[in-house]
Amino acid sequence: MLKFVDVPRGMPEKRAAEARRGDFDEIYREYAAAKAEEQSSRCSQCGVPYCQTHCPLHNNIPDWLKLTAEGRLEEAYAVSQATNTFPEICGRICPQDRLCEGNCVIEQSGHGTVTIGAVEKYITDTAWEEGWVKPAAPRVERPESVGIIGAGPGGLAAADMLRRRGFQVTVYDRYDRAGGLMIYGIPGFKLEKDVVMRRNKLLEDGGVTFELGKDIGVDIAFQELREKHDAILIATGVYKSRDLGGPGAGLPGILKALDYLTASNKTGFGDTVAEFESGELNANGKKVVVIGGGDTAMDCVRTAIRQGASSVKCLYRRDRANMPGSQREVANAEEEGVEFVWLSAPKGFVGDDRANGVRVAKMRLGAPDVTGRQTPEEIEGADYTEPADIIIKALGFDPEDLPKLWDVEGLDVTRWGTIKTDHRTHETALDGVFAAGDIVRGASLVVWAIRDGREAADAIAAKLDARASVVAAE
Ligand SMILES: Cc1cc2nc3c(=O)[nH]c(=O)nc-3n(C[C@H](O)[C@H](O)[C@H](O)COP(=O)(O)OP(=O)(O)OC[C@H]3O[C@@H](n4cnc5c(N)ncnc54)[C@H](O)[C@@H]3O)c2cc1C
């Protein structure tokens, strides 16, 4: 029986099969060490580090590759963590093909990229094993406090930076565990949960206070937080699932991607989830149809396979070349047995008291729109019904209406509902209230949330420093 552990990319198939069957950790560690050194020494130190410019954190990749190639791992770790709060997490889940690795000069000359993400992960995993990763130990304690709403990568990156400067930091989250989508969105086979949980503990050990299970706007009023803290950072992400209409759209058996993934992640922690136990959010033995072509859809299909679904199909209205999700993820899903049904759009759902199929319109790609992307057009008379026991909608996310939910005036939002900020300082229209991550950008990436969180922390510290110097001068 195949164990679903993700072996490093490029691992020879024989070794990968051994790793899947046997002592994964040992084989992996030995392989990762040899591979990291080999890959790092492939960096040509080209002097035009496009990898670095295309990394949202502008990580000093050539330097840490050189240090790794020379076996100077502790120094490599020092360089790597100077610009990235969670290097081992980015190394695991950044879409490197679109960022650092896609712009590696060696890749562009046709010789295959240096596997930068895998090396970054290896450096920091080693740092954890060796005890080089240390909690914040500020030289001075500052009296000012910062309240951070949202314990995703944006909020946590800011919490880390602010605490290291000595500020008193409280992070509020409506979930029972910190980590945001790194805990309850992204599946464990892509990002192991203990990797995130040890980061949460490190923050706690460094003096960050977590107030979990607190929904701001419900359990605590936003205004109350403003009165309690000297500055606020909103890092709440985007959680309003895009929906589908059409006949039968309200039938049971049609699930939201995040409900499905959250239940799966919670059961991975050993929690009891009633809807999973009842089979409502469990794909075991079922015909599963996932609608969507992005990375969330890929996570749903791959989770369904791991839960033992009898078949998994993914419907997408464009073709393979035009799908938004990573091609690497599609290839992984196909290898695992997922069937992609390209040029297929849902028109409605069939079933009496429960959905048992999707009514599918066949599409073709027509003329390009203003963005140059070909528009899907329906082929008349080609509809058919795709049978399904579970249908998962994975169509993306929009921001919740925070000013309304929190009953707060003056918190300006864009026409997409994301929070408006000054792009240099991340400050919102409200004095002393900052925002970062997906709630500002719209659904994006962990690495961008980390960058925003770090920048917002700098701006918050500058603002509190300026206030403190005015008070001192008075
Ligand atoms: C299924 C899925 C898979 C993904 N895979 C990847 C991937 O492989 N690689 C990648 O780079 N990115 C991936 N992403 C995107 C990435 O997870 C997000 O871009 C990133 O987590 C955004 O960080 P954030 O801190 O802005 O928000 P989030 O991670 O969403 O965290 C926001 C936090 O705020 C909390 N919150 C919200 N409202 C309130 C409130 N009113 N009161 C208290 N707390 C509140 C939430 O509970 C949550 O914990 C994926 C996203 C999804 C949905």
Ligand code: SF4
């Ligand atoms: S943070 Fe992401 S983009 Fe930057 S070097 Fe690491 S894997 Fe590449």
